[in-house]
Amino acid sequence: MLTFASRLAAAFISLLVLGNVFVHAVPNTVFIITxxxxxxLKRPGLTPIGLQRADECIPNIFKNFDIGMILSCTTDRDGEEGLSCPAAQRTAxxxxxxxxxxxxxxxxGEESNDDCAHDKMRTFGKNSTQNILIVWDALGxxxxxxxxxxxxxDDEEDDDDDDDDSLGMHPDVILTATKSTIKFQTSMNCTGIDGPADGSF
Incomplete structure (x- = not known):
């Protein structure tokens, strides 16, 4: 049986762990799209539908979302990963x-700094309460x-599934995260492109 002192120590450690999570959590609302x-066949650029999404639908959706930072990816130096990063930047x-x-x-990719995105988001969050939009390579x-x-x-998605369908990340999906937890998964509902869909957890 745990003594009172042991239970108090365990509670204190739990508070420290939770506190550490919230200290490292980005305070801004974060929207994530691919x-x-x-x-x-890995050909470059966007399809005509992709161009319509990037040029018309996405600006129309996010223009009133108080976006203060847009974060995207660059292709790995060896060119083996991040093949859709130019498309992600074109989308943004x-x-x-x-x-x-x-x-x-x-x-x-392996040669990149895994902390880069988190560090840049935290730096932005220290100086601004505006929202952040991430536009990333669908395969990453x-x-x-x-x-x-x-x-x-509640770990609803399994990290062991590495294919791009593991998150259900079709180009129309918007993930909305607050304090490091995805709260909503919605469709862009782009006219003439997407059917309506909406979901929350």
């Missing part, structure tokens, strides 16, 4: 131009969520 639709550019923002970038979503310490509630 690159818009790309051609098959029209909104960035509309809002007068530069696109902040972090690398992907699992790694992204791990690196920025964002999780589905």
């Amino acid at each position: 690159n818009a639709e790309t051609p098959s 550019k029209p909104l960035a131009d509309m809002l007068g923002l530069n696109i902040t970038t972090c690398g992907t 979503m699992d790694d992204l969520l791990e690196n920025v310490d964002v999780d589905f509630p």
Whole structure:
């Protein structure tokens, strides 16, 4: 049986752990999307539907979301990972131009700094309460969520599934996270592109 002192020590340690989680959690609301639709066979650029999503739908959705930072990825130095990062940046550019923002970038792959995205978000969060939009390579979503310490509630998604369907991340999906937990998964509902869908946890 645990003594009172042991229970008190355990409670104190739990508080320290929880406190550490919340200290490291980005206080801003974070919206996460993937690159818009790309051609098959790893051809570069966006499809006509992808261009419509990037040029029309995404700016129309996020123009009133008080976005103060747009974060995207860059291709790994060896070129083996992050193949859709140019598409992700192209997806983010029209909104960035509309809002007068530069696109902040972090690398992907083994040679990149895993803490880059989280560190840049935390630095932004220390100086601004505006929201953050992440536009990332669809195939790198699992790694992204791990690196920025964002999780589905109650470990709803299994990190062991490494394919791009593990998160259900179709180009129309918006993940909304607060305090490191994904609270909502919704559809962009782009006219003529997406069917309506909405979900919360």
